Amino acid sequence: MSNRPIEDALLAQAGATVQKMAEMPVGVPGYTLHEERRKMPVTEPPVWPINKDLQYVGHTAPRYDGPEKASGRARYTSDVQLPGMLYAKFVNATVPHAKVLSVDTSAAEKYPGVRGVHVVQHVLGPAELRDPALDQGRYPVVRFAGQPIAAVAAITPAAAEEAAALVKVRYEKLAFVVDLDKAREPGAPPVFPGPADAEGSAGGGGGPTDVHQTGNIHGPSIHRVNDTAQGFKDADVVVEGHYVTQVQTHSALETHGVVADWKPGMLTVWASTQGTASVREELAGFFDLPMSQVRVITEFMGGGFGAKFGAGNPGVVAAALSKTTGAPVRLMLDRQEEHLSVGNRPSSDQNLRIGAKKDGTLTAIHLVSYGTAGCGTGAGCAGPATNLYQYASLHTEENDVFINAGPASAMRAPGHPQGDFALEQTIDELAVKLNMEPIDLRDRIDNHPVRRVERQIVRESALWKSRNPVAGADKGPVKRGVGLAQSVWYRFVRMNSSAEVRVHRDGSLEVLSAVQDIGSGIKTVLAQILAEQFGVPPSQIAVKVGDTNYPVGPDSGGSVTTLSLTPAVRDAAWQAAQKFLAEVAPALGTSPQDLVLADGEVRSRSGKMQPIGFRRAAAKMTTSQISAQARRVPDYDPSKYLTYGGVDVAEVEVDTELGRVHVRRVLSVHDCGRPMNPEQTISQINGGIIQGISYTLFEDRLLDPNYGLMVNPDLDLYKIAGAREIPQIDVRLVEAYIGQSSTDASGIGEAAGVVSIGAAVGNAVYNAVGVRVRRTPMTPAVVLAALRQGGTLA
């Protein structure tokens, strides 16, 4: 409290305490568009109209780095080659649970070409014991097969690999457990000798740290709203189901890894990361370096999906090896390591019970979930049950179950595909029981204004109209079905979002931010914002991102990047533009207030001067560069519009003789605030749909029950949807203005399809065959078993 006056002074300096009021567009054009009054700092730029009245923002601009990516010129971390660079290779545990008695690196050290060997002293990722003293021994206890133990750096990748094979690790094997159900039994081998917790990353994930732990069961974490006992008493109908989902690995195409170059006074790290800032922070902390002496660069990165935050074991070990060898070190994981050691989506085992009135009103939701995040936490999946619908009472119990497997990490909408799979199928089942249309029921229990519009779009779609309301009506072995499900995600704003905009005397414009482009296309969006502000095409803007030398940017996880960063960029651009006009106005013989920037020109409102090209006007600058920096201003009204989402419709064909499910068409109706670049947004939604289908039908991390090793740590038996599994996807973007920032952008990465498509497929399968499949992946084995149980297969 004593610092309050200083903070206030700083805020005042930033213009944050002097407020103004403005009318902002809110709602969905064509449906609910209206104006709402918002209070905002006086330094905020004028309110933008809706997209149709903007020139560049809200319209598709070609991906900024498209030509680099299509030509192979884009340089990813795994492509970085530095003079004298060494290649590092991990030595990993080959058993799932053991004390490490000794690590003999002598033979590796002597191997030709080896320059350094590092023995891991602290493993990042797994849950940490509340009482660290419970883990005794010189080396970290092995809690999963694939846990890094040491690493070797050598002059060639082959030498590193060969030397790594020479490191001798002696284990004292401990009893292990890799099965969720067995791990829950009393007397199961304990993964940890006492309570242990794992915190989430910038992408979410992690679990609560204040819960009980009994054996391997970390939980429950209980959340209650009113009394569900009363709620079920008040119910006219009750539906319940047991749902099981598997562990999925992120399987980003570029594995985790870094190139670390430790020089006196500066550690430079190229990292395949979703957060340059998070890598810098972790390395500075680990090595006790000032932040100013750590630089992290991410020019391009080959996918993360939530697993790539912080330096992690590869980052820390590569930096340590670079320090000791005096040479740059590249440490990229191989595919097997990527599956085993750097995260996954936890499994779930959910018992969900819902009570409702005859009119559909929900009287009670009761969810008990168990799931495993390996030797980490983060298997909670109550988000959809808690946040999607209105209800009279709610009771959720989430439990993490430790097993001897690699720790989970955030994965695209953590917990939500699992929770939605159960919730939205149960809601569908409720609709059947109440003899209501699925959309009518949702209209009754969901008052979110945008999803209501989205359901209306679905209701009017040809795909939905083609749905036969009678389940299992098709004759013949291949049956068609249509189903829908809704998604929900949350508006998280990261205040660590800033940018600098520069105007050069030659008329060139650039924007700088440490933010990384993980494939969502933030570079393009930044160019569009400058284009809008300066009235020049986006192709004339230089975008410099992915380097901690630039103003700090947000970590890209939890759908935060666009909504957090773009207002700061717009503010910086607007301020730079004002400075620019003030700078050139005297030379143009008018006042800055008289000038506007449009269509590549500087124009006079009053007609005092003839329009002049932007470049020619810039030449009149008295200094060679004008710049402005801005940081994120808080949302104008943080009490409003906290969630967003969408409605997905799937059309499936179920081959009831083979138990195969094929998704033929998908209609995906989603909102993300102001869509900044529709084509890029559609790309992300396509991605969410496809990842979700892959998860629902194919992917499964398989651990051998007797030895605790993953049997499919590859990309053929770990099965990911390919070209022939891709449905025709029709994306309808819903412009949904919420009046929260100078760009009014929102996010899409999480809500896009991945949350709801699994449940939509489940509901479509039910519509096709009249049997509910409550387990993923829906392989032929699973579907045939469900059909047999449902009595539709002899």
Added chain:
Amino acid sequence: MNRFVLADCTTVDAALSQLKDGAVVKAGGVDLLDRMKDGIEEPPKLVNIRNVAELRGIRETPQGLTLGPLATLAEISEHPSIRAHYQILSDACGHAATPHIRNMATVGGNLLQRVQCWYYRSAEFTCIRKGKDLCFAFDGLNQYHAIMEYDGCPSVAPSSAAVALLGLGASVDLTSAKRGKRTVGIREFYVVPDANPTKFTVIEPDELLTAIVIPRPAPGTRSAYQKYGEKESFDWAIADAGVVLEMDGNICRRAVITMGAASPVVRRAAQAEAALAGKPITEETARAAGRLSIEGAQPLSKNAYKLDLFPVAVYRTVLFAAGLRDRDPSAAG
């Protein structure tokens, strides 16, 4: 991958002279490099036959067809005459692996590829096929494993080309420097694991597969192959069927039905074949053949679902071969 000497050969004789002291033949190299990268094989020398011109090519003869073992899966699947007269073979080669692999992988290599059992393919599991006395699949994860005719090892036959070639009654020529050439039928080419678990085929270390000989099908023969996976884009078969029908009008004179993903080596489903012989091909006879294709099956703990799949794979492929049904759009490859 271990270091090795590469003996690049330009003639069969030159290659044969190199087949000693643990040297291993490399053609397309797809499966061999896979095993070497997985660390389950470390040969000191690779005998590269990729540049042996006499092992290339597809030749039509009055007696039938001779495939050089270096003919790639892509070449075979796209060969007009094979498409016309040996559809089962073009189907099988055209739906194996991925398009790019089919450009590199040779038919000889496809026949000689090792089983895909994940325990066999992992260096961490020293299984019976690698000279130890354990099988990890019986008590472990066996959802993709055999449902019949296994003894010590329930891995499944991985080669789709073999399923087709068995259907066509093909044989292979095996040549050694010392003993000259011998000819072995496709079924006899493969070794059931209980006899000598570390052997997969009868080929000896000093022998080279020098030709694949396919007899000309009888007039009126129709054939087809289909495989089913969990996915459609590149997946290993969870069920597959090769069907060769010698037709006399609408009566099936003789049928050959072959399967790969059911057992450790490719098999003919004799009872299913008998169910079609002398009968017209109809929905009913095809279904009957399908049912009989799994006679005697004993599924493992996690693969009983294959008992549902094979009858359907056989039935649909019989109708496809007979021209009574299109290629199944949900077939893999």
Added chain:
Amino acid sequence: MPGSALPPSSQDSPAETARPGISRRGFLKGAGITAASTALIEGVQSLRAETGTAAPPGVTELGPGPVPVHLHVNHAEHILNIEPRTTLAEALRIELGLTGSKIVCDRGVCSGCTVWLDKMPVNSCMTLAVDAVGHHVTTIEGLAPEGGVHPVQAAFVRHDAMQCGFCTPGMVMSCAALLEHNPHPTEHDVRQAVSGNLCRCGTYPKVFSATLDAAGERRA
């Protein structure tokens, strides 16, 4: 594409390919003997002299240590000193700095490392570099003429057929190869052509539309 799958050596005269004793031809044949390749052959012979291996006729023994290997990549000749176990992907990425081809699965199942051998798409991670000798290797960097853009690349940008971009070079090489062999592809053909190309971001729908668009443009 019957026939095109055969390497150019199949067009060598039978007399030459079958003649015993010219061991270097089998391995080192390239686009004619240039000064550089002559030097290469001498290098191999001297290497053999040093190691003392006397290979019989028709056999060239290489390795296990580094040997000079002559590669024709993107219209340029290169001599690399690499071990026989070096894959083409490693040779391109590490030795030549052509990092457009990506190593993703390293087992031939994702096609992120796709290059052309004589216009035939293959997985460079499962091809030994020495097996590319005598073939024209085209990588993503050499797909378009110097400074130009291939129609498939342009269409990928137009259609936003990429997100993180890591699979993109492999996708482009697969789709461009399809158009070389089939100027009139259907969407089904495109799906088949990239059925071995894995994308984790989910760019497939736009890969299909971009390739069909590029095909139309090429025909126009």
